[in-house]
Amino acid sequence: PLNVNNVQGDILFSGLPKLNESFFFFKIEDARVRDFCQALRQVTKELSASNDTTQARSDIQSARKEDTNAVVKFAGANIAFTMKGLQQMKKALPHLNLKTNEIAFEEGMKVGAGNLHDPFKAGTTEPAYEAPWSKPESIHGLILVAGSDPDTVKTKLQRVQSIFNFPTGKGPAMVSEVTTIKGKVRPGEHKGHEHFGFEDGISQPAVQGVDRNVPPGQDTVSQGVILCGREGDFQQRPDWMVDGSFLVFRKLAQKVPEWNQFLVDASNTLGTWSGQLGSRLVGRWPSGCPINLSPDFDNVALGKDPLQNNKFEFDDVGDNFKCPMGAHIRKTNPRGDLSRGTVNQFRILRRGIPFGEEVDVDPKGERGLLFVCYQSQIGNGFQFIQQTWANQPTFFSDGAGLDAIMGQSNTEKTVDMKGLFPQDANRPLPLNGINRFVIPKGGEYFFSPSIPALNTALSD
Numbered sequence: 001p002l003n004v005n006n007v008q009g010d011i012l013f014s015g016l017p018k019l020n021e022s023f024f025f026f027k028i029e030d031a032r033v034r035d036f037c038q039a040l041r042q043v044t045k046e047l048s049a050s051n052d053t054t055q056a057r058s059d060i061q062s063a064r065k066e067d068t069n070a071v072v073k074f075a076g077a078n079i080a081f082t083m084k085g086l087q088q089m090k091k092a093l094p095h096l097n098l099k100t101n102e103i104a105f106e107e108g109m110k111v112g113a114g115n116l117h118d119p120f121k122a123g124t125t126e127p128a129y130e131a132p133w134s135k136p137e138s139i140h141g142l143i144l145v146a147g148s149d150p151d152t153v154k155t156k157l158q159r160v161q162s163i164f165n166f167p168t169g170k171g172p173a174m175v176s177e178v179t180t181i182k183g184k185v186r187p188g189e190h191k192g193h194e195h196f197g198f199e200d201g202i203s204q205p206a207v208q209g210v211d212r213n214v215p216p217g218q219d220t221v222s223q224g225v226i227l228c229g230r231e232g233d234f235q236q237r238p239d240w241m242v243d244g245s246f247l248v249f250r251k252l253a254q255k256v257p258e259w260n261q262f263l264v265d266a267s268n269t270l271g272t273w274s275g276q277l278g279s280r281l282v283g284r285w286p287s288g289c290p291i292n293l294s295p296d297f298d299n300v301a302l303g304k305d306p307l308q309n310n311k312f313e314f315d316d317v318g319d320n321f322k323c324p325m326g327a328h329i330r331k332t333n334p335r336g337d338l339s340r341g342t343v344n345q346f347r348i349l350r351r352g353i354p355f356g357e358e359v360d361v362d363p364k365g366e367r368g369l370l371f372v373c374y375q376s377q378i379g380n381g382f383q384f385i386q387q388t389w390a391n392q393p394t395f396f397s398d399g400a401g402l403d404a405i406m407g408q409s410n411t412e413k414t415v416d417m418k419g420l421f422p423q424d425a426n427r428p429l430p431l432n433g434i435n436r437f438v439i440p441k442g443g444e445y446f447f448s449p450s451i452p453a454l455n456t457a458l459s460d
């Protein structure tokens with residue numbers, strides 16, 4: 001049976017306490033690979049397992065919900081590797097079996113950028129990724145540290161880095177910095193809401209044998225949908241990959257003033273109001289209240305109630321859609337639109353965090369979501385949701401359009417979306433340039449190994 005103490009802490013349950021998070025992307029120095037692998041055993045003592053952060057996490061999350069400053073100071077660390085990183089480590093670990101059977105991971109995100117419909121640089125087929133995602137060769141791994149406050153996160157990151165002699169130590173550094181990216185929850189009343197203003201992290205699949213007290217409407221998936229080598233992971237994996245999970249990282253910029261303006265302009269032409277239009281594009285009101293349960297106004301009490309806020313189906317009446325087919329939550333989890341058994345193969349655990357300052361603090365600054373998700377198969381998780389559901393105008397029926405939040409097209413400029421209004425399912429929304437509001441800046445695919453694997457196969 002699964003021992004959750006073997007699984008890194010960001011993966012299962014509700015993740016590490018995320019008020020602040022640092023992502024340290026590193027390269028393993030060519031001359032120090034052996035030292036790096038040996039140091040991993042020391043590093044595992046600093047990592048959080050899925051189980052040992054439970055109390056701190058729930059304390060901090062209740063502090064977050066109550067809108068107070070977190071009083072419990074805690075930070076947890078995890079480590080993950082790219083295929084390039086594992087290949088580098090294999091120089092010191094000749095027996096390491098790298099037949100991961102995961103094509104997306106082995107190729108890296110940039111190679112598959114075209115299939116994701118990520119934008120290209122004008123007139124080329126080169127993804128318009130920023131550095132370092134434009135040159136992923138040197139990205140070998142990621143140390144992520146999430147916690148209650150910036151100082152605790154910083155101290156924790158430094159402790160892990162110092163095991164690799166970074167930036168300096170008794171010997172030469174075993175890693176060099178590729179980049180460090182910081183995320184944080186939004187301030188005050190916006191806590192828990194992403195930059196467009198919507199509460200995030202409401203719907204997550206429960207994992208069999210791990211999550212208890214599963215709220216109504218929340219499905220339970222096999223362990224192997226999230227963890228490699230468990231029942232429900234259909235690929236053959238080397239032993240060391242068991243209880244690890246693929247980590248997808250995407251830096252997604254959000255054009256907040258432009259989105260707000262679009263909602264005002266489009267709702268004027270459509271004869272609605274911007275708040276309702278935005279919520280119909282997401283499928284939930286800002287509080288998290290599903291539009292299926294409250295079509296005309298936000299019901300905050302319902303939105304905050306975990307016993308109610310997932311208890312719904314996309315139950316259309318005739319040709320009238322309670323929730324547009326292209327709404328973000330309908331595209332990314334079609335619930336009973338397909339059979340649950342089918343949908344549940346394609347679920348992910350989302351562990352992202354916003355980045356950037358508020359619009360009023362830094363109007364010209366960049367902001368958005370550091371999207372992170374876990375799955376046992378990238379091709380059935382992130383990639384499938386983005387390519388086969390979100391980017392497919394005919395999913396799951398004609399006229400659905402792209403996912404209104406993160407759907408992407410590299411051919412169509414205008415996509416009509418059916419069912420935007422319950423009163424008139426065929427009233428179209430001409431989404432000129434649907435890519436405009438969420439813009440992928442790059443990212444990479446990582447593997448987050450089990451703690452025993454870090455202590456054995458990956459260190460000796």
Ligand code: N7H
Pocket residue numbers: 194195196198199200201202203204252253254282284328329332333348350368369371382385386405406438
């Ligand atoms: Fe989404 N948003 O604020 O609009 N997402 N998402 N997402 N998303 C969800 O249910 C958002 C992105 C999923 O089970 C909510 O937790 C934004 C990507 C999935 O009902 C909100 C961005 C992918 C779900 C947002 C973004 C997904 C989900 C509702 C980019 C995967 C659960 C709150 C900047 C490829 C669906 C909630 C379910 C929910 C937003 C990206 C997937 C508010 C702004 C790239 C599976």
